[in-house]
Amino acid sequence: MATPEEAQERTLELLEQIVDALDLDAQIDVAIKDGEVTGTLEGDDLGLFIGKHGQTIDAVQHLAARIIQRDAGEGERIRVEIDAAGYRERRREQLEQQAEEAAEKALSDESAIDLPAMNAAERRIVHQYLRDREDVDTHSEGDEPRRYLVITPVIT
Numbered sequence: 001m002a003t004p005e006e007a008q009e010r011t012l013e014l015l016e017q018i019v020d021a022l023d024l025d026a027q028i029d030v031a032i033k034d035g036e037v038t039g040t041l042e043g044d045d046l047g048l049f050i051g052k053h054g055q056t057i058d059a060v061q062h063l064a065a066r067i068i069q070r071d072a073g074e075g076e077r078i079r080v081e082i083d084a085a086g087y088r089e090r091r092r093e094q095l096e097q098q099a100e101e102a103a104e105k106a107l108s109d110e111s112a113i114d115l116p117a118m119n120a121a122e123r124r125i126v127h128q129y130l131r132d133r134e135d136v137d138t139h140s141e142g143d144e145p146r147r148y149l150v151i152t153p154v155i156t
Contacts, residue, residue, distance in 0.1 A: 004032045007068045007078050011039050014064055015082070022048055037068065041084040049084050054091060057084055058119060092125055099126045102151045103136045112152040117142065123149050
């Protein structure tokens with residue numbers, strides 16, 4: 001069974017290896033908060049680490065999670081989030097804005113609006129952002145990797 005400290009150390013080692021392999025100049029910080037391991041990179045020119053549409057950073061996050069889960073106990077789940085240069089927060093803001101605009105369009109058109117395909121973490125952000133609204137519902141459709149979110153107006 002991996003302890004949170006072991007998970008933190010494995011994540012740091014992975015990030016250091018990737019930063020070295022990509023020849024990036026980045027400061028790496030890995031912390032544990034509320035049972036979640038968070039790896040953060042800061043530096044100039046981290047676009048290569050983030051990748052097109054966040055594909056590289058998502059792959060690194062997935063790899064880190066797999067490494068940690070391999071050593072975790074049965075039923076034990078340690079969440080992992082990897083961020084670089086504030087990418088995750090910027091992306092969250094984009095998704096929330098997109099969700100807001102789609103919700104308003106669904107209401108004005110009185111029809112369902114499909115958002116573009118996105119990964120599970122991004123769909124979760126949109127679901128959570130809109131969950132307290134009583135005028136729209138959200139659900140996911142399709143199969144990975146083309147699973148997408150649908151925003152439907154609630155007609156009363």
